[in-house]
Amino acid sequence: MIETFILIERILVGAIFLTGFGSVIFDSNLVKKIIGLSLLNSAVVILFVLEGSRIGENTPILEPGIENVVDPLPQALVLTAIVIGVCVTAFALALARHLYISTGTFDIDRIRSQVHDEN
Amino acid sequence: MAKAWAIFGSVSSLTIAAVLVGAILLDPSDWPAQIRDFTERQGVADTGAINLVSSIYLGYRAYDTLGETIVLLLGVLGTLGLVHVGEQFTGGAVRKSLRTDFLNVASGKLGPIVLVFGFYVMFFGHVSPGGGFQGGVVFASGLVFLAMGSRDAVYSPLVRSSFLHRLEGLAFLLLLLAAIIGVFTNVGLFGNLARQLGLPPAYFIVLLNILIGLKVGSSLGLLCLILLEKAR
């Protein structure tokens, strides 16, 4: 069975994840959706690193005398995932900015109706 | 009516997501230790880096790292295409009031120090918890400091977007060459070149760290400068 402490940590990470996801679908402001996406990214990153650290005690730098390190693979994977997330967020923000400049609003429903009228 | 459907859709998405996330997060099995054991045994001997995370993303899985530098390259290209330099987002008056002498002086003076720190993190990535990415990000923030600290007309040559573009392209090309040379000298894609030349394998890791650091630093720096509308 899972210890209470570990369970609480996992539930917290799950809460961050769901907050981010909720923000992406419920908020009508584009910037808030993008922030939600960023939250989703962070939640997954934390999950990987957190869970990977359970099997050891030391940072995975093998200085003389160090053993019983944590799992280095999740950390390597999330390095890539973080950078990819940053790039996608940057491009999304550039798109949102462009839409704001041409339509004057960040609200997705109003932008959709404006685009619909344009077509 | 459409609004009711929208709310129904959102609520059901969230609940289903909660169910799936819960199913995965509440798994009671133990975290597998095979990879940790393998890298503890072999990592330093295979790649020369005592930082095991570096040994993974610059050694065993360097191909993924290449993919991620490609995403950075594309991110910069895409953002640059959308944000036209000179277009006003906020009013000019608002922007001026955010600039104070303190900001100019402090960031301008701190900039070079941050850059040096970034280089330190890049170079020593194989023995400390640093590396190409981390050093690159610090490097990018150093560039932002320099840009913020410059007065309107005086821009440090490091912060000019043409320089950063060229640095980015060059670092990417060199990274690709480092990958390909491995293919030609019989160690496979991204194989450890230094071992072929008889040098300690850590040299290759350091080289990759520097290239990645420059690539990431110039890309992220360029991204920040574009979005801050300070790209010149």
Next chain:
Amino acid sequence: MKTDLLIFGPVILPLVGSALVLLLKFLPSAWSKFLQHAAILIFLVCSLLLLGLQYPLVHGGQSLTGIVGQWQGPLGIAWKQDPVSWISSVLGLVLILFAWLYSLDRGPSNTTFGAILLVQASGIAATLLTHDLFNLFVCLEILGITSYIMIAMNKGNGAKLASLTYLLLSAASMIFYLLGLYGLYRLTGALSLNDIGQALTNTPLTTSLAASLGLIIAGVALRSALLPLYGWLPEAHAQAPHAVSAILSGVMIKTPLFALTRILLEIPAARTVGLPLSWAGAIAAVVGSLIALSQTHLKRALAYSTISQIGFVVAAWGKAVYLGAAHPDFHILMTAALVYAFFHALYKSQLFLGLGLVTDTMGSYQLESLKGGLSRQHRLRFIFAGLMFGYLSMAGIPGLAGHSGKTLLSFALDRDIKDVFIVAAGVLSVALALKLSRPFWTGGRKIPESESGQPTPQPPAPQGLASMIVLIQGVMILALGLGLEPCVHFVLSLLGSSHRPSLGIFGIDAILKSTASVGLGMGVFFLSTSRYGKILLEKIRDRPRGFEGLFAALMTGSVFLAAWIYLAP
């Protein structure tokens, strides 16, 4: 070592090309632009040549495997080149070459576009080559970000909004994919597909395993626009520049699908989802065509048609995966899926490119305003000649690729109820072809005049490279359509099967079937122009669709797949 060079050439070469193109931009000479275009052409052609050289290595069902960097141990990135991935790579590169040539004349003409296109070519080869779950994530993100950027390259807010919607949906689904990867790694301790497959043979089927697999499969399926995950496609393909629409519909939809083959075949618990996916494909074939019929925007109609045609491919592909690689019917089903995918990519991209020329010349996308004897316009006669092949192909006229593909599909899905769906969708395609070609054959209307009585200045006639490409593709459609049997035999031998079916495309049976289909299709078309037909189609067109619906579809799809994996015997 030599194999490494050969296999990874199509991945590395376009990247080197792209880096060179970006650096050449800084060369302050008149030669710079020419050099950049030359670089793109050279690197694309060289990648194609390298793929050709790989043929003897994958012929006959063989596959090559290895680890990138030749590292020993469980940590490296595994790769595998088998006949399915080889064919998909060739398909991808050929179509990108066509689209790039078109874009030189008509499309986004900046060299940034060329550089991004090269990265996309590399990404396609990499996605198909990978045998590692995390590497697949990185490759899909590369393909994704190139798509977002290219869709947003069109002027107007519609393109930016379509790109942003696709971005949010796709990025979120990739994060769920990462969550699924976390679940799988936790259970197996490996990221490479054969290691995972081996480790899972001893693991009991838990909810966590089912949920992880569901999220991973749904994440990839979203990129291929399988039912119900297709919501992002119509806007994305309709708002993109024409060359980009051609690539999206032709290649980007199919690559993730064939990459998914690996995951489903290696992980035994996941193979059962082939059945519901196959059904989803059959349903999408009919639903997509129906919604396409209701559209008035030309490109959106083509986009919905893509959803329908992918349904055709998935109907055969899903069944092949479900039956497994050892089943005798596997080869013919997979061949049907691959051949249909190739044929569809060809005629759909031709329609996008050709109709793109038409809409650019006439200045409107709405079918209503395009009506009026376009065939009378001399300027468009050349284009019309080329597009004829595409239209006839869509309508399923024997001798052209569309009909041949459908014949093959029906042959492979013999004695399966889904064949009924395929036939029904075929009838709807005929109606759609009639509707989309209507601007060319309805009676003439005067060229609109401006207020002063002078004829409005007409944009110049499209001639040159773009229309050449449309015509060349038309000829290919005809050639491949007539040459169905050799094509099928080639693919079957490539996959390692010695089965040599005879497919009569001009036999009495086929002629009767297609006459019936065309007749019914004409009937449906006339129904659709009647009063009740119009009302029904308008209801379909204006159905409630929203941003939230996209995510609801993603979540529903994921949980359905997870439940299926958990509960199916």
